[in-house]
Amino acid sequence: MPGFDSEFTPITRQRLFAGERLRAIRRRAGLGQAAMAARLGISVSYLSQIENDDRPLTSAVLAALARHHPFDLAAIEADQPTRRFAAARAALDDPVFAGSALAADALARIVEQQPAFADRFIALHAAYRRAEERLQMVDEGLESGGGRLPWEEVRDWFHEAGNYVDLLDRGAESLALRLGDGDGALRDALAERGIVVATNDDPATLRRLDRADGRLAISAALPPESRRFMLAHQLAAIAFAEPIAAIAESAALRSAEARRLLAVGLANYAAGALLMPYERFRAAARAFRHDIDRLRLHFSVSFEQACHRLSTLQRPGARGVPMFFCRVDMAGNITKRHSATRLQFARFGGACPLWAVHEAVAIPDRIMTQLVETPDGVRYVSMAKGLVKASGSFARAPRRYAVALGCEAAHARDFVYADAIDVDGSGAATPIGISCRLCPRADCDQRAFPPADRAIAVDPDIRRIVPYRL
Structure with missing residues (x-):
């Protein structure tokens, strides 16, 4: 078993030489030497x-790769000790361990000499993160009245699945390779399955399938990329009917309506994977530094669809840069959300009012960038854009909302929207919370109500912006 000596050099029974793979990681990130x-x-x-394989990778370099390229590290993980080291390093980078730094060589020795202990530490940290999320769910469940509606059950199912469904993702990728590009390929594939595509003049009905006649009517009010998504949804629903049904039936959901909603969500997931095949999309995202406008033009999809797809790049061994994604309506409700980062969204109600996504709702077609910092000290680079979906009729108001996408500041070099932000500036980050009920900040002037776990003190002789102290 390889280990590490005091000068950060792997002990020699099997030193890790990975020059070509390290060079590939550097080039994918668009970095010079x-x-x-x-x-x-x-x-x-x-x-x-x-890079020329004159020297092996050291524990210090592995630690830096784990921090800056955690999902590329799989490309050079030659053995179990290396994977264990990367996982332990990622766990120790959690803010809960702030102030207790462990040198890379010391961690490497622990991993080599006490592998069982390292595995238990990694598992314990993962359990801690899950417990934190469950505690948040319980707290917000109490706020909402306890029970979850079918929509909320399905939303949480995708969250707990990591927003990645391997069977459907790989199946859609394989189908996309056979079909080729363009709406014509989707229409031909539907025709082969007995479905004829027509136009629907009812702006309130975006898609309607007449199973008896084999006729799929799509609203003429939809923009081209949305009509294309409707075609992909219907094709995915037919092509993957059996796995979708199996997943929905086996899901721990309480009602038939929730299972039907999950089936629709799974077909939507497969449609996104069909239009943006995993490996092609992941490679393009890295090449374009996650520039959404370039991605949407390259794959002929909408801005929101490209953002959402980035949040699903969680394939084991080929993960993308970890992103969070959400959609917020005019009232501040989060109607879509997922995070592959340490940032977690409130499951009920809105997000922190200091987050620029709320402002973006009122300013459509303008991209806003922001550096934010959560109470645990982690910084994120965030992009938000307001969008308007036309209704197709004067009698119906257009739908207005904003989408937000972001990553931890450690990945700023791979995120084009960070270019205009001073990521390392001491006062550059906006302090945000998850929601007022969960935020521990005592000095926030935007607080709507106190945190659930804190008592308040009221002085009738003093009036501050917030009328109580924590």
């Missing part, structure tokens, strides 16, 4: 030696 060396904390000449 100088920039990559700075990111890894080594000299350019030392990086060159590693």
